[in-house]
Amino acid sequence: MHTMEEKIMNTGTIRRKTLVAFGVFLLFIAACIFIWRWIHRQPNDNDTPEPLRYVLNNNEKIFSGLFANNHMARSYPLSAAAARVRVNGDAGMSDNFDASTWKLQLVRNAGDTQLITLDDIRALPKTEIIFDFKCIEGWSQVTRWAGVKFSDFAAHYHLDSQTQMKFAGLNTPDKEYYVGIDMASMLHPQTLLCYEMNGQPLPMNQGYPLRLIIPVKYGVKNIKRIGTLFFGNERPPDYWYERGYDYYGGL
Amino acid sequence: MAEKKVIQKHPMAIRWFHWINFPVLGVMIWSGLLIYWANDIYRIGWGDKTVLKFFPDSFYKALHITHRLAEGMSLHFVFMWLFAFNGLIYVLYLLFSKEYRLIFPNKKSLKEAWLVILHDLHIKKGLPPQKKYNAAQRLAYTGVIIMGLGSLLTGLAIFKPVQLYWLCTMLGGYDWARIEHFTLTILFCLFFFVHIIQVILAGWNNFAAMIRGFEVHKIKPPAMENEHAEPTPTTAEQ
Numbered sequence: 001m002h003t004m005e006e007k008i009m010n011t012g013t014i015r016r017k018t019l020v021a022f023g024v025f026l027l028f029i030a031a032c033i034f035i036w037r038w039i040h041r042q043p044n045d046n047d048t049p050e051p052l053r054y055v056l057n058n059n060e061k062i063f064s065g066l067f068a069n070n071h072m073a074r075s076y077p078l079s080a081a082a083a084r085v086r087v088n089g090d091a092g093m094s095d096n097f098d099a100s101t102w103k104l105q106l107v108r109n110a111g112d113t114q115l116i117t118l119d120d121i122r123a124l125p126k127t128e129i130i131f132d133f134k135c136i137e138g139w140s141q142v143t144r145w146a147g148v149k150f151s152d153f154a155a156h157y158h159l160d161s162q163t164q165m166k167f168a169g170l171n172t173p174d175k176e177y178y179v180g181i182d183m184a185s186m187l188h189p190q191t192l193l194c195y196e197m198n199g200q201p202l203p204m205n206q207g208y209p210l211r212l213i214i215p216v217k218y219g220v221k222n223i224k225r226i227g228t229l230f231f232g233n234e235r236p237p238d239y240w241y242e243r244g245y246d247y248y249g250g251l
Numbered sequence: 252m253a254e255k256k257v258i259q260k261h262p263m264a265i266r267w268f269h270w271i272n273f274p275v276l277g278v279m280i281w282s283g284l285l286i287y288w289a290n291d292i293y294r295i296g297w298g299d300k301t302v303l304k305f306f307p308d309s310f311y312k313a314l315h316i317t318h319r320l321a322e323g324m325s326l327h328f329v330f331m332w333l334f335a336f337n338g339l340i341y342v343l344y345l346l347f348s349k350e351y352r353l354i355f356p357n358k359k360s361l362k363e364a365w366l367v368i369l370h371d372l373h374i375k376k377g378l379p380p381q382k383k384y385n386a387a388q389r390l391a392y393t394g395v396i397i398m399g400l401g402s403l404l405t406g407l408a409i410f411k412p413v414q415l416y417w418l419c420t421m422l423g424g425y426d427w428a429r430i431e432h433f434t435l436t437i438l439f440c441l442f443f444f445v446h447i448i449q450v451i452l453a454g455w456n457n458f459a460a461m462i463r464g465f466e467v468h469k470i471k472p473p474a475m476e477n478e479h480a481e482p483t484p485t486t487a488e489q
Contacts, residue, residue, distance in 0.1 A: 003260060005258070007256070008254050008470065009254065009255060010254050017465075021462050032274045055332070072413070073412075074420075138287070244325065245324065246325070250414075251411060
């Protein structure tokens with residue numbers, strides 16, 4: 001029957017059709033309430049109900065398909081870089097840290113850890129980037145950083161078999177903060193092991209001596225004060241993932 | 252046996268799209284609020300003068316919105332699929348069923364919409380002849396489809412600003428895309444507000460048609476009794 005078509009119907013038929021339609025409508029409302037409550041009754045997977053986590057993990061599969069090494073975060077002129085850089089998190093930044101003895105622990109394989117000094121890292125080719133740093137909270141700020149591209153670092157230290165793995169894991173020296181990052185994003189040409197901000201050594205509260213700058217991810221993945229770097233095919237632990245956020249966090 | 256005149260108004264498919272969209276858009280707006288709270292910088296005002304802050308603390312407190320960013324993001328990025336697919340299938344349905352002819356504005360709509368508004372505000376009597384929807388409704392219901400598309404695109408630009416850099420740039424950059432996404436949400440809420448008032452004013456028969464599909468009217472008495480005849484109901488609104 002087409003829209004706006006008119007016809008004569010007996011009242012009994014009208015009543016029956018009305019009852020059926022409103023019955024279905026009430027069932028629909030009940031189903032909506034049931035689905036909503038069912039979702040929230042399900043066990044949590046990393047602080048998120050399992051059905052939602054299932055979709056988020058599939059979102060990663062779908063949207064990581066958009067990722068390409070030549071998709072760059074936009075870079076900005078020097079004049080756009082903020083002089084006062086926002087400090088947002090201090091997890092993993094404990095006071096009893098002794099920067100003078102710091103070395104990066106590069107876990108090549110289980111039981112095979114190489115210690116790398118800041119001078120070693122500074123000796124590698126330096127890359128500078130000025131980009132719009134995006135926080136998962138919704139703010140962003142154009143900031144200026146410099147360090148060695150992770151891909152250059154990996155080439156220099158011959159991390160060929162390591163970069164064949166699916167993930168890199170990074171921890172602070174006190175293990176209080178930790179992130180896991182898919183290898184494609186790690187090898188992106190804008191991903192830096194960063195030791196400079198605004199042309200100066202990193203301030204303590206920005207992760208001195210070495211932090212990650214990864215413009216294809218939200219700020220939460222840009223771990224400050226890297227202690228350990230390791231590799232694996234399973235998702236390394238991730239601080240904010242365990243607190244209900246998406247694992248991928250890709251922009 | 253008693254008989255009445257039945258006017259078929261909303262096809263079954265449109266009724267389903269409509270009622271599925273209602274809770275889904277509700278969850279999108281709710282989870283959007285949980286996300287927005289984490290960086291709630293928008294306001295209406297100039298200089299230091301703020302007329303309206305989005306949103307006052309009392310609003311957050313009353314609805315328990317604070318510190319729920321992760322929950323908001325997971326809901327938003329799950330229900331976005333339902334919002335997008337329901338909207339997409341709805342638009343495809345309109346196009347293939349030719350139902351769009353009753354909804355999209357035509358050449359006369361802009362002028363007629365003005366007459367409808369004057370009529371609804373009781374400034375002027377009489378309405379231009381119409382089919383399913385009057386001109387103001389055509390503009391509103393087509394506008395809300397475009398708003399839905401806008402929400403989808405601005406949302407994608409915020410969601411993947413690096414991979415979809417071209418989209419993000421097209422919308423004026425990351426900050427502007429977020430403002431546009433937020434503004435569209437406010438417009439959805441205003442649409443909803445006006446829509447509810449109009450539905451209440453239009454009455455039961457109109458509301459029921461969005462559930463059972465048809466309106467019921469008394470059969471027009473024979474011509475000789477026409478003096479007391481009720482007006483034909485085809486001008487029913489909504």
